[in-house]
Structure formats: structure tokens, C-alpha cells
Amino acid sequence: MKKVLALVCSLVLLVSGIAMFSGCGGSSLIGFDIELAQAVADELGVELECVEIDWDMKEAELENHSIDMAWNGFTYTEDRDNGYYDEDREMQIGGLDFSGMYMENKQVAVVAKDNAEKYATVEAMSDVPETSFVAEAGSAGFTTIQDLFGKTPIGAERQLSVFTEISSGTAEIGFIDAVMAGYYITSETGAYHDSLTVIEIEGVEEEYYAIGFREGSNLPAVFNNILAGFVKDGTLRSIAEKYGLQDVIVTDDFGEYNENFVYPTDGDYQAIIEDGRMVLGYTLFAPMAYND
Numbered sequence: 001m002k003k004v005l006a007l008v009c010s011l012v013l014l015v016s017g018i019a020m021f022s023g024c025g026g027s028s029l030i031g032f033d034i035e036l037a038q039a040v041a042d043e044l045g046v047e048l049e050c051v052e053i054d055w056d057m058k059e060a061e062l063e064n065h066s067i068d069m070a071w072n073g074f075t076y077t078e079d080r081d082n083g084y085y086d087e088d089r090e091m092q093i094g095g096l097d098f099s100g101m102y103m104e105n106k107q108v109a110v111v112a113k114d115n116a117e118k119y120a121t122v123e124a125m126s127d128v129p130e131t132s133f134v135a136e137a138g139s140a141g142f143t144t145i146q147d148l149f150g151k152t153p154i155g156a157e158r159q160l161s162v163f164t165e166i167s168s169g170t171a172e173i174g175f176i177d178a179v180m181a182g183y184y185i186t187s188e189t190g191a192y193h194d195s196l197t198v199i200e201i202e203g204v205e206e207e208y209y210a211i212g213f214r215e216g217s218n219l220p221a222v223f224n225n226i227l228a229g230f231v232k233d234g235t236l237r238s239i240a241e242k243y244g245l246q247d248v249i250v251t252d253d254f255g256e257y258n259e260n261f262v263y264p265t266d267g268d269y270q271a272i273i274e275d276g277r278m279v280l281g282y283t284l285f286a287p288m289a290y291n292d
Contacts, residue, residue, distance in 0.1 A: 024050035056138030067281035070212035075140040100253035101208035134171035141175030218267040228257035
């Protein structure tokens with residue numbers, strides 16, 4: 001938790017070197033997740049294709065093979081791993097397979113600076129109507145509001161939209177990832193540094209990002225070995241340092257790197273090799289995936 005708190009207080013994007021990286025498919029899309037995914041694609045000898053998706057539909061996008069992985073500050077939970085039943089959508093949600101965890105995060109509240117004292121505690125937030133809460137639909141922030149307050153917030157299209165909802169007064173309290181809050185708000189160069197503020201929430205546990213795959217995919221084992229190699233040769237840390245994230249990366253959850261790893265000859269791995277590309281699903285979320 002200390003690492004994440006330090007990030008929220010002082011995360012500043014390190015511009016030097018970032019402009020040298022051309023994002024997914026040579027586009028203007030950059031970010032920690034995008035650059036790390038490009039390194040994996042290069043290791044596999046395939047192209048990286050990035051598709052902006054409705055994050056609330058990430059499981060369906062994986063299931064129908066529109067994307068090969070959901071890789072965009074994707075918080076690992078047991079529910080997402082094992083699957084759960086959503087009565088509103090009347091369908092099974094989750095039941096995915098995941099890579100090892102690679103980054104620490106937590107949920108924080110975002111309010112207008114003028115409301116900082118008004119909503120300084122969870123107790124003060126509890127009396128607010130549910131229509132005053134906002135979080136990205138399908139996100140960890142959305143679930144945190146439901147768990148903490150028993151309320152269903154406004155479902156924003158993406159985490160980035162939470163800032164505009166708060167700024168416009170459509171909602172008063174937003175929940176987002178600390179990693180994102182550090183970039184947009186607590187950093188002195190952040191776009192919302194002067195208008196919004198971050199409030200730490202007691203009782204919110206640390207969370208961890210991982211790459212999400214279809215259930216039964218053989219890609220997690222492949223990616224874990226490649227990422228373990230990136231830990232060993234310093235690639236993971238080097239990319240993290242470019243985005244000011246070196247203090248929150250996790251390096252011990254991929255297993256030991258095996259230089260004699262035997263790649264599968266079937267399944268999702270063989271499909272991306274034959275296709276010559278791997279398709280990554282994302283939403284705009286600095287510093288993980290954003291337009292330069």
C-alpha cells in the first residue's frame with residue numbers, strides 16, 4: 001500500500017524517451033501497457049493490433065475472439081478468474097484466465113477541490129445519492145462503490161470520462177485507479193491538477209493488474225515466461241521507468257524464466273502465430289494506454 005500511496009502523491013510522467021516509442025501499429029497510442037505489449041509481440045515475431053473496446057464488454061470481446069487479450073490496467077479478482085452471475089445482465093461474467101500480476105494499484109475517490117472537505121471520509125460520502133457517484137462501467141471502481149456504499153453509480157464509458165463527469169457537476173464523487181489519478185491529478189502537470197483532488201479511502205485493499213485471456217487459453221503460460229524474461233533482462237523495469245511506474249511494478253509473479261520453454265503447437269498461441277498478429281483490447285487510460 002505504501003508504494004501506491006507514494007505514487008498517488010508524486011507520480012509524474014517522465015517525458016524523456018517516450019516520444020521515441022511509436023505506439024500500436026505505428027499509431028499515436030502509447031503507454032506502459034502498450035509498450036510492454038509491443039515488446040511481447042516483438043518477442044513472438046507478430047504484429048500488435050490495438051482495439052479500443054467498451055470495458056464493460058471485455059469478457060464478451062474475448063469470448064467471441066474479437067480480441068486475444070484484455071490488457072489495460074485490468075484488475076485481477078477471484079470473481080473475474082472464476083466467473084460470477086450478474087442478475088442484471090442475466091449472463092455469466094468472468095471465468096477468464098490471467099497472466100501473473102505485474103503492477104500494484106488501489107481505488108481512490110476523486111472530487112472537485114471545492115468538495116474536498118465535504119467528502120473527506122467514507123461516512124460523509126455515504127449520505128450521497130447513488131446518482132452522485134460515477135465510475136467506469138465494469139471497472140474495479142464501479143464494484144468498489146457497490147461494495148462500500150451498496151449503491152450503483154453512473155456507469156461511465158471509460159475511466160477518462162469520470163473526470164469530465166465530476167468537472168461538469170453531473171456527478172460529485174468518482175472512483176478511479178490510483179495509477180491514473182497520479183497521472184491526471186496529483187502530478188503538477190496533470191490536466192485536472194488545479195480543479196480536482198484525490199481522497200484516500202480507508203478499507204480499500206491493494207489490487208493488482210494482470211493480463212486477461214479467454215478461459216482455457218494457452219497464452220498465459222507463454223506470456224508469463226516472456227515477462228519473466230523481461231524481469232530478468234531489465235526490460236520490464238526500463239519501460240516502467242519511462243512512465244514513472246518503477247515503484248509499483250510486481251516482478252515475482254510470473255515464475256522462473258525458462259530459456260528452454262516449449263511453445264504450444266495449438267490453441268490461441270498457434271492462432272496468433274498463424275495470423276501474424278495479436279489483438280489487444282484497451283480503453284484510454286494514462287499512463288497505461290493513451291494517445292501521445
